[in-house]
Amino acid sequence: MKYMTTAEIREKYLQFFEAKGCKRMPSSSLIPDDPSLLLTSAGMVQFKPYFLHVKELDPQYTGTTTVQKCVRTNDIDIIGTTGRHLSFFEMLGNFSFGAYFKKEMCAWAYEFSTEVLELPKERLYFTVYLDDDETIEIWKSLGVPEDHITRLGEDDNFWRAGPTGPCGPCSEIYFDQGPDFEGEKPGDDGDRFLEYWNCVFTQFDGQEDGTLAPLPTKNIDTGMGLERMAAIMQGVQSNYETDVMRDLISVGERLSGKVYKQDAASDLSLRIIADHSRSVSFMIADGILPSNEGRGYVLRRLLRRAVLHGHKLGIEGPFLGACFEEIIKLMGHVYPEVIDNRELVERVILSEEERFGATLRQGQAYLADALADMAPGSVLDGKAAFTLHDTYGFPVELTEEICAESGISIDRAGFEANMEQQRNRARAANTKDAEAAWSTFGGVYADLLKQNGPTEFVGYGALESAAKVVALVKDGALAASLSEGDEGDVVLDVTPFYAEMGGEVGDTGVISCEGARVEVLDTRAPEKGLVCHKVKVASGEIAAGAQVTASVDGLRRARITRNHTATHLLHAALREVLGDHVNQAGSYVGPDRLRFDFTHFSAVSPDEIKRIEARTNEIVMQAIPTTIYETSLDEARASGVTGLFGEKYGEVVRVVEAGAFSRELCGGCHVGNTSEIGLVKIVGESSVGANVRRIEAVTSFAALEYLNSCEEQLKAVADQLKAQPFEAAERVAVSLKALKELQAEAKRSKQSAAADGVAGLLEQVRETAAGYPVVVGIVEGADSSSMRNAWDILRSRMERPGAVVLAGESGGKPVLLAAGTDEAVAAGFDAGAIIKAISSAIKGGGGGKASMAQAGGKDASGLDEALSQARAMLGL
Numbered sequence: 001m002k003y004m005t006t007a008e009i010r011e012k013y014l015q016f017f018e019a020k021g022c023k024r025m026p027s028s029s030l031i032p033d034d035p036s037l038l039l040t041s042a043g044m045v046q047f048k049p050y051f052l053h054v055k056e057l058d059p060q061y062t063g064t065t066t067v068q069k070c071v072r073t074n075d076i077d078i079i080g081t082t083g084r085h086l087s088f089f090e091m092l093g094n095f096s097f098g099a100y101f102k103k104e105m106c107a108w109a110y111e112f113s114t115e116v117l118e119l120p121k122e123r124l125y126f127t128v129y130l131d132d133d134e135t136i137e138i139w140k141s142l143g144v145p146e147d148h149i150t151r152l153g154e155d156d157n158f159w160r161a162g163p164t165g166p167c168g169p170c171s172e173i174y175f176d177q178g179p180d181f182e183g184e185k186p187g188d189d190g191d192r193f194l195e196y197w198n199c200v201f202t203q204f205d206g207q208e209d210g211t212l213a214p215l216p217t218k219n220i221d222t223g224m225g226l227e228r229m230a231a232i233m234q235g236v237q238s239n240y241e242t243d244v245m246r247d248l249i250s251v252g253e254r255l256s257g258k259v260y261k262q263d264a265a266s267d268l269s270l271r272i273i274a275d276h277s278r279s280v281s282f283m284i285a286d287g288i289l290p291s292n293e294g295r296g297y298v299l300r301r302l303l304r305r306a307v308l309h310g311h312k313l314g315i316e317g318p319f320l321g322a323c324f325e326e327i328i329k330l331m332g333h334v335y336p337e338v339i340d341n342r343e344l345v346e347r348v349i350l351s352e353e354e355r356f357g358a359t360l361r362q363g364q365a366y367l368a369d370a371l372a373d374m375a376p377g378s379v380l381d382g383k384a385a386f387t388l389h390d391t392y393g394f395p396v397e398l399t400e401e402i403c404a405e406s407g408i409s410i411d412r413a414g415f416e417a418n419m420e421q422q423r424n425r426a427r428a429a430n431t432k433d434a435e436a437a438w439s440t441f442g443g444v445y446a447d448l449l450k451q452n453g454p455t456e457f458v459g460y461g462a463l464e465s466a467a468k469v470v471a472l473v474k475d476g477a478l479a480a481s482l483s484e485g486d487e488g489d490v491v492l493d494v495t496p497f498y499a500e501m502g503g504e505v506g507d508t509g510v511i512s513c514e515g516a517r518v519e520v521l522d523t524r525a526p527e528k529g530l531v532c533h534k535v536k537v538a539s540g541e542i543a544a545g546a547q548v549t550a551s552v553d554g555l556r557r558a559r560i561t562r563n564h565t566a567t568h569l570l571h572a573a574l575r576e577v578l579g580d581h582v583n584q585a586g587s588y589v590g591p592d593r594l595r596f597d598f599t600h601f602s603a604v605s606p607d608e609i610k611r612i613e614a615r616t617n618e619i620v621m622q623a624i625p626t627t628i629y630e631t632s633l634d635e636a637r638a639s640g641v642t643g644l645f646g647e648k649y650g651e652v653v654r655v656v657e658a659g660a661f662s663r664e665l666c667g668g669c670h671v672g673n674t675s676e677i678g679l680v681k682i683v684g685e686s687s688v689g690a691n692v693r694r695i696e697a698v699t700s701f702a703a704l705e706y707l708n709s710c711e712e713q714l715k716a717v718a719d720q721l722k723a724q725p726f727e728a729a730e731r732v733a734v735s736l737k738a739l740k741e742l743q744a745e746a747k748r749s750k751q752s753a754a755a756d757g758v759a760g761l762l763e764q765v766r767e768t769a770a771g772y773p774v775v776v777g778i779v780e781g782a783d784s785s786s787m788r789n790a791w792d793i794l795r796s797r798m799e800r801p802g803a804v805v806l807a808g809e810s811g812g813k814p815v816l817l818a819a820g821t822d823e824a825v826a827a828g829f830d831a832g833a834i835i836k837a838i839s840s841a842i843k844g845g846g847g848g849k850a851s852m853a854q855a856g857g858k859d860a861s862g863l864d865e866a867l868s869q870a871r872a873m874l875g876l
Contacts (some may be wrong), residue, residue: 001117001119001120001235002118002233003233003235004020004230005116005529006226006227006230006243009092009117009229010092010334012117012586013112014065014092016116017063020062021061021063022061022063022064022095022096023057023063024066025066027067027335028046028068030283030288031287032046033637036163038295039071039073039283041070042070042091043068043070043092043093043223044095044202044221045068046066047064047095049066050730051165051202051219052165053097053216062099063095063096063220064094064095065093065094065095065735066094067091067093067226067334070090071298073279073298073302076301076305077397077401080240080272080826081268082191083231083237083240083686084191084194084870085236086226086237087278088229090227091224091226092219092226092229093223093224094108094222095218095219095220097593098216098219101201101219102134102135102703104220104221105199105201105220106135106138106139106142107138109199110142111652112504117233119175124144125148125172125173125176126139126150126171126186127149127151127152127156127157127172128152129152129153129154129157129158129169130151130153130157132157132169132201136149136151139240141391148189149511152186152187154307157172158200159198159200159221163450164206164721165206166204166210166215166219167202167204168201168202168203168204169200170198170199170201172186172187172199173195173196173197174193174194174195174196179192179231186413191237194232195208196225196229196232197224197225198222198223199220200221201218201219201220202218202221203215203219211509218431220387228237228754233542240271240275243389244330245275248274248277248278248330249270249274251322251323252310252313252315253270254322255319256270256313256314256315256757257314257317265312269313272309278318278327278331279342280302281323281345282337284341284345284581285335285337285338285340285344286337287580287583287597288347289581289600289601289691290303290352290691291599297719300352300395301398303349303352303353304395304398305398305401307356307357307360308398308402311357311360311364315569320349321346321350322625324338324349337692339482341581341667348601348691356393359393361695363392363394366388366391366392367384367388367402367403368570370384373407374408376406376407376408377407379408380409380410380411380412381414382411382413382414382415383418384641385399385410385412385415386414386415386419389483389485396410398869400412401407408547427508444473444477444478445473445527448491449529451529452470453529454490455477455491455492455530456493456494456495457495457498457499458494459495459496459552459669460669461587463509463551463552464551465494465495465552466547467511467547467548468492468493468494468548469492469542469543469544469545470492470493470544471491472488472489472490472491472542472543474487474489477546480543481541481542482541482542484538484539484540485536485537486537487536488534488535489535490532490533490535491531492531492533494550495531495550496552497520497530497550498557499523500522500525501524501667502587502667503567503668504669505522505560505589505591506523507556508521508522508523508555509550509551509556510550510553511535511542511549512548512549513547515537516542518535518536518537518542519535520533520550521534521535521536523532533550541816555811556591558676559591559699559700560591560669561671562671562676562677563593564589564666565656565671565677566594566616566699567594568662569597569598569616569658569665569667569674570594570616570682570695571584571598571662572619572661573613574598576615577611577612577615578604581599581600584598585597585692589668594694594697594698595683596692596695596697597688600692600693603685604685609685612695613681613682614681617680619659619662619674619677620674620675621675622659622675623674623675624659624673624674625673626656626658626670627657627845630652630653630655631652632653634655636655639663641665654667656668656670658674677699677700678699678700679700680698680703681706681707682695683698703755707735711725721735731752758779758789758790758794759793759797761777761779761794765798765802766775766876768827768829768876769875770827771827772823772829773802774801774803774804774805774824774876775805775806776871777807777867777869778806778808779807781810782806782809782810783811783813783815784854784856786810787854790804791804791806791819791852800823801821801822801823802821802823802824803821803824804818805817805818805834805838805867805870805871807867808863809863813860814856814858814862815854815855815856815857815862816838816846817854818834818835818852818853818854818870819853822851825850830850831849831851831852831853832853834848835847835855836853837869838866838867838869839855839857841859841862841863841866841869842857842858842866843857843859843862845857
C-alpha cells in the first residue's frame, strides 16, 4: 500500500464524491442545531432536515460530502488506553436524500477503497444487518467473497443519530491488520479487524415510542473515520501514531522531557493530552465555554483531565496553549474557525488552566491522604468525593479515575446526596423573605389551573382591563372573600398584569370594584399559564366572582420595559464587542435597574465597557422601532434569532427585534421604540462564577439620578480641594504624589532612627565559648519584620560573622528572633533549637532553621526571662 498523509486522504475523499455529483459542504458546529443532542457526534447531524425533506438539496447535486469535526465522550474513561478511541475525530461522509441508495453506495465505497486508496481486496471484510440479503448480494456482485461477509445484530449494524430521527440498517467495511493483532472476526473486541467505513441506509424516522416510520425517500449516510484510515495508510498500529496525532504527542514530549513508547504511564498521559487538546480547542472555537453543566461541563472535564495528566508528566504551569498552536498549524487550513477565534481559545484555556492548577496539588494531596490507608477494593466516602468537587474543582469522574488506578471505587450515592444538600442550601440562601407568602405554590394553584384553565394575558397592548375574580387564596387555601387589611392572592380570568418571568419582575397596581380597592404588590405564575396577583386589601371587601377593573402601575411598567429592551441591546453589544461566545446566563429586569449575566472568560476591561455602552446608546439614539411577532421555533432558529435553544420552547415563539441589531426570543414587555429608553449607563461589572460575568446598568430616570449623584460627589471632592470639578482629578493626583513623598520621607526617618537604636546593641556583643560573637538584647517597638531588619543591620556592622537573639514587642504582642551566619552555625549555633526552648517564656511557639527562627507569643512580660534562658544556652 502507498503512504498517504491525513490531509491527502481527506482531500482525495472529498474530491472523489464531488466527482460523483455530491456537493462539498463545510463541517457544521460542534453545537448541534438539535436539542436532543449535546454535541455533534456524527456527520449526518446537520443533514437531518434534508433526510426529513424539511429542506431540499439543489437538484443539480446527487448528494453532499463533508469532513465533519466530532466530539464523543461516552467512552472517555478508555481514551488513550487503546489505539482506536478518541474524544475528537474527523468523520468523512457522503449523503444522499433519495438520489442514490445501496447499489451505488456500495460500488463507490468499494471503488474508493480499492482504486483510490489501493487497499488490498483480500484484506477487506464486510458486515451487514441481520436480514439485509440485498446488501450481501450487492457486495458479492462486486467481487467480495462470501466468507468475507458477516451478519451482525442491531447493536452493531443498525445506526441511529439519537433517540429519535433518521436511522436505518448499515453495512461496515473492515481492514484486516493481520495476525499480529488480537481478534478473530469483524465486530469483535480485538484490533485485528479495524472498522473504517460505515454505510448507513437511512430509510426510517425513529419515533419516541420506538416505532420506525418510513422516511419519504431512501437515503444514504456514510462515515469514514479519518484517523483510522490514516493509521491504515500510514502502516501504524494506532490512531495516536498517525501524522497529526504524533505531532501533538511530540508537543507533550517537548514540554515534559518524556519520550513516547518508553513508559506505559507516560504514554497514556501523552495520548490523553494530544486527544483532549483537540477537543478542547475546537469546542471553545465553536463558542462552548467551561461550566458546571451541559456541554460546558464536558469541556471542563476534558480540559481538567488533560491538565491532570500534564501534571503527572511533570509539566509545570499552563501548557495547553502550546498544543493549540500545533493544532492551528495542522488543522487551521481545514477549520478556519480555530484561527478566527484564536484569542478566545487561548484566553479560555489559560484561564481554566490557571484556575484548576491553583488547586490541583492541594486536591491531589487531599485525595492521597484519603486513600493512604485504603486497600484495593475499598470505597471512598461520598463526602470526600464531594469535598474534592466542591473545594478543589475535581469533577467526580476525575476522582473516580484516580481512585480506579488504586483499585478503589467511590460512594457515588453518597456524593450525590452531598450535592443535593448543597443545592438545598443554595436554594434556601436565595429565598427572599418577600417570597415566603408564595411558598404554597402547587396544590390549590394546580387545581385552579385544571378547573379554570390558563389566565388570559392582555398586558402587551393594554394596562387596564375588565376582569372577573376566578378565585381568592388566603393562607394557602381558597377563600370566599378578602376584607380590608387582608393579604392573599387574586386569580382573574383576564389580566393586564405581567407575571414575573424570564428575569422581568411582576407588575404592581390596583384591582378595584364597587366598594373595594385592592393593592397588587406583586404578580407571579405559580403554575405555567396561571397568573396570581399578590394583594393587600386597602379598603372594602372583594369576593370571588366579583367583576373588577385591573389597572397596572403604568409609570413602573414603563421603567421596566425600558430596562428590558436595554437588556436586549446590551446583549447584542456584548456579542459585538466581546464575541459571539457571549450568551445569556441569567438576568434581572426591574423598574430601578437591570442586571445581565453572560458567559465570558475574563473581566470586561474599562475600554470594552465604554465601547459596549457607546454602541448601546448609539442604537437608543437611532430611534429604532421595535418589532414583535410570533413564528415557529424552527423558523426562528433558522433565521439566526438569539435564544437559549436548549430551553423548552413551544412550537410558536415570540420574537423581539430592534432593527437588525437585536433579535431575541422573549415573552417580556418592551418599548415601542429604542428612543424611549433615553440613556443606558453601565454602573458595574463583576464575576458571578467561573466564566460568567455580570453587567449592571440603569436607564432613563434612574440613569439621570445616577449621573446627578456622581456629579454631586465630584463637586464635593472639588470643594474640598478648592478646585473646579473638571480640575479635581489633576488636583487629587498632585496631592497623592505629595503624600507619597511625605510617607517615604517618614519611613526613611523611622528606619534611620531604628538603625541608630539597633546599632546601640553592638555595645552588648559577647564572645561565646565556641569563638563567635553574639548579641542578645531587646529591639524597642519591633514587630517580626523589624526584627529581621535589625538582624540585617547587626550582621553588616559586626566585626566578625556572628549571631543574635533578639526580643521585641509591638502592640502588646511579643516576638523573638534568633539568627546566625553560616560561620556561627558551623560553630554550633542553632537558632531553631534556641527559639523552641525559650518561646514558652512568652506563652508562644515558633520555629525555623539553624540559621534563622522566629516565635510569637501572648505574654510580653516574659521577654526578659526568654533572653536570660538564651544567654544560659549560649554560655554567656
